[in-house]
Amino acid sequence: xxxxxxxxxxxxxxxxxxxxxxxxxxxxxxxLIEKDRAKVTLLAFEFHDAxxxxxxxxxxxxxxxxxxxxxxxxxTTGNDEDNLVTCxxxxxxxxxxxxxxxxNNPRNEELFTGLGVDAxxxxxxxxxxxxxxxxxxxxMMIPLLTLKxxxxxxxxxxxxxxxxxxxKKIKDLTLPPGSIFIAVIRGDEVIIPHGxxxxxxxxxxxxxxxxxxESALRKML
Amino acid sequence: MRVMIIGCGxxxxxxxxxxxxxxxxxxxxxxxQQAFRxxxxxxxxxxxxxxxxxxxxxxxxxxxxxxxxxxMTDKDNVNLMIAQRVKQIFRLQTVIAVVHDSIxxxxxxxxxxxxxxxxxLVIKDLLQTIQVG
Numbered sequence: 001x002x003x004x005x006x007x008x009x010x011x012x013x014x015x016x017x018x019x020x021x022x023x024x025x026x027x028x029x030x031x032l033i034e035k036d037r038a039k040v041t042l043l044a045f046e047f048h049d050a051x052x053x054x055x056x057x058x059x060x061x062x063x064x065x066x067x068x069x070x071x072x073x074x075x076t077t078g079n080d081e082d083n084l085v086t087c088x089x090x091x092x093x094x095x096x097x098x099x100x101x102x103x104n105n106p107r108n109e110e111l112f113t114g115l116g117v118d119a120x121x122x123x124x125x126x127x128x129x130x131x132x133x134x135x136x137x138x139x140m141m142i143p144l145l146t147l148k149x150x151x152x153x154x155x156x157x158x159x160x161x162x163x164x165x166x167x168k169k170i171k172d173l174t175l176p177p178g179s180i181f182i183a184v185i186r187g188d189e190v191i192i193p194h195g196x197x198x199x200x201x202x203x204x205x206x207x208x209x210x211x212x213x214e215s216a217l218r219k220m221l
Numbered sequence: 222m223r224v225m226i227i228g229c230g231x232x233x234x235x236x237x238x239x240x241x242x243x244x245x246x247x248x249x250x251x252x253x254q255q256a257f258r259x260x261x262x263x264x265x266x267x268x269x270x271x272x273x274x275x276x277x278x279x280x281x282x283x284x285x286x287x288x289x290x291x292x293m294t295d296k297d298n299v300n301l302m303i304a305q306r307v308k309q310i311f312r313l314q315t316v317i318a319v320v321h322d323s324i325x326x327x328x329x330x331x332x333x334x335x336x337x338x339x340x341x342l343v344i345k346d347l348l349q350t351i352q353v354g
Contacts, residue, residue, distance in 0.1 A: 057298055058322060059325070059328070080274075080302065081274065082298050084298070084301075084305075085301055088301075088332065089328060093328065111305065111306055115305055
């Protein structure tokens with residue numbers, strides 16, 4: 001494993017939650033900041049001291065979270081304006097951390113890079129790109145995106161009739177540690193997977209995976 | 222002058238009424254149609270229902286020469302994003318964002334975004350009142 005980092009994640013929605021879990025599993029120090037008290041209470045059982053309630057776009061809350069010693073701040077909320085302001089405040093006040101913003105509306109991406117956001121990740125754009133891209137024969141697993149913050153990749157696998165997981169439900173599978181399914185693309189449809197999701201041949205499966213688990217995942221699929 | 226006001230709340234509507242009264246050309250945008258009830262009956266400017274963060278709603282106004290844009294919704298972050306966006310896309314002389322968080326307001330001034338902080342203004346006023354009293 002690489003060097004241990006301190007990573008602050010704003011927003012404990014699906015993206016923030018899973019990112020936090022992955023980074024913690026990888027041994028990094030994480031602080032999840034969430035506005036919604038009910039969500040914080042619910043997640044406190046899993047995150048203990050690694051979650052706090054507050055508006056992550058304000059200086060006070062970021063200070064309390066120790067943003068001055070953080071290596072990376074990731075803004076993952078569903079509101080682009082909050083993600084932008086968070087990254088800008090971090091850049092102006094705390095200097096040290098790299099800033100990564102989730103961009104919900106792809107049209108904001110350009111604005112973000114011009115305005116103090118070091119890197120932006122757009123889920124919509126990512127999925128569009130995948131659908132457009134014709135899968136090249138040969139390599140079954142295509143790394144789509146490497147998140148520099150940790151040794152984490154988003155990979156795509158196209159299932160064949162002989163894949164081990166075809167006709168199986170996600171809840172019946174044991175995934176290698178540090179990996180999670182994020183989307184299943186079936187024809188033109190994008191499915192957000194859950195326990196009951198059953199794989200079919202020709203599904204394109206997107207997974208978030210730690211680099212050291214990549215080969216285990218490859219074997220499994 | 223031609224002025225666009227995004228956010229027709231108490232302050233936004235009062236500002237719109239005043240500017241309209243003294244003969245300026247005013248365009249008000251709000252997400253909520255009901256918000257326009259705050260405008261006076263005599264208000265002669267334009268009303269647009271829409272989201273100030275979405276280009277389609279502001280483009281028809283801003284592609285014509287506009288002197289000032291006020292971003293004054295009830296959300297600081299929305300105002301800051303609107304202000305920075307329109308400056309990037311359109312040619313505007315003056316863009317002002319209303320930011321209630323005093324620290325945030327100061328920070329963005331450093332970034333070159335013109336901000337007005339109601340909290341600071343009220344405090345200033347209160348302190349003056351105390352001194353006078």
